[in-house]
Amino acid sequence: MSILEVRNLTKKFGGLIANQDVSMTVEKNSITAVIGPNGAGKTTFFNMITGVYQPTSGAILLENEKINGLKPHEVSKKGISRTFQNIRLFNEMSVIENVLVGMHTHLKAGLIGILFNLPAIRREEKSSEKKAYQLLEYVGLAHLLNEKACNLSYGAQRRLEIARALAAQPKVILLDEPAAGMNPKETNDLTQLVKRMRHEFNLTVILIEHDMKLVMEISEYIIVLDHGEKIAEGKPENIRNNPKVIEAYLGSGAVHVG
Numbered sequence: 384m385s386i387l388e389v390r391n392l393t394k395k396f397g398g399l400i401a402n403q404d405v406s407m408t409v410e411k412n413s414i415t416a417v418i419g420p421n422g423a424g425k426t427t428f429f430n431m432i433t434g435v436y437q438p439t440s441g442a443i444l445l446e447n448e449k450i451n452g453l454k455p456h457e458v459s460k461k462g463i464s465r466t467f468q469n470i471r472l473f474n475e476m477s478v479i480e481n482v483l484v485g486m487h488t489h490l491k492a493g494l495i496g497i498l499f500n501l502p503a504i505r506r507e508e509k510s511s512e513k514k515a516y517q518l519l520e521y522v523g524l525a526h527l528l529n530e531k532a533c534n535l536s537y538g539a540q541r542r543l544e545i546a547r548a549l550a551a552q553p554k555v556i557l558l559d560e561p562a563a564g565m566n567p568k569e570t571n572d573l574t575q576l577v578k579r580m581r582h583e584f585n586l587t588v589i590l591i592e593h594d595m596k597l598v599m600e601i602s603e604y605i606i607v608l609d610h611g612e613k614i615a616e617g618k619p620e621n622i623r624n625n626p627k628v629i630e631a632y633l634g635s636g637a638v639h640v641g
């Protein structure tokens with residue numbers, strides 16, 4: 384059963400076509416990778432799905448409901464969360480506060496409730512803190528809950544971003560280069576984390592990644608973009624040997640696929 388359907392998405396920035404007619408169907412509970420050389424249009428594609436950019440044309444459907452046209456916080460409320468290529472944490476806030484921020488779309492507390500410190504709000508705060516702590520335990524950061532986000536190692540910051548994205552209780556999570564800058568051990572831990580969380584949170588995962596070992600190990604389906612267009616899609620074993628994909632990567636002088 385599909386959960387997300389992207390139909391003929393095109394994004395133009397003036398004369399530059401960043402995405403041209405890209406379609407994709409994502410199965411519920413699957414892990415899909417979006418790959419392609421630098422500048423292929425991968426982040427633009429994520430930005431359209433999450434409402435950061437409005438498509439020039441095309442449609443995005445989450446559980447058969449059209450979501451293009453919605454603002455990023457509205458898309459998040461519908462059930463799509465993300466992490467960013469360039470980590471976007473609140474650096475001066477503590478680790479647990481960063482996760483609490485991720486929860487705000489689901490909190491009922493209005494301004495009046497907070498101002499008057501109503502018991503129902505206090506209860507909600509307590510339960511949010513408990514949930515945030517559990518998420519930090521899940522990603523292995525509970526011991527750092529009061530640390531400022533900026534003091535965390537790179538790998539830990541990436542895991543904190545994932546905890547914050549999970550706090551919004553998504554159905555679909557988009558990870559933009561989650562392994563960028565990680566050492567092999569951190570990458571391996573991340574691979575295990577993504578595999579676990581897909582089952583335990585009943586999630587559908589879509590990731591952009593340049594680390595081909597990770598992509599081939601983790602994904603069930605791969606979409607390949609080049610110069611804004613989808614040049615191939617399929618299972619890892621088929622993508623690995625696809626001449627068009629190899630040519631796109633070799634032509635860009637980037638990593639080999641294999």
Ligand SMILES: Nc1ncnc2c1ncn2[C@@H]1O[C@H](COP(=O)(O)OP(=O)(O)OP(=O)(O)O)[C@@H](O)[C@H]1O
Nearest residue numbers: 396399400401419420421422423424425426427428
């Ligand atoms: N806001 C923008 N305004 C103008 N051009 C943009 C904008 N965002 C992206 N582009 C252009 O669209 C093209 C696709 O960029 P995008 O960042 O989506 O590629 P990418 O595949 O994510 O690349 P990378 O792997 O290097 O992150 C590039 O030519 C980029 O310069």
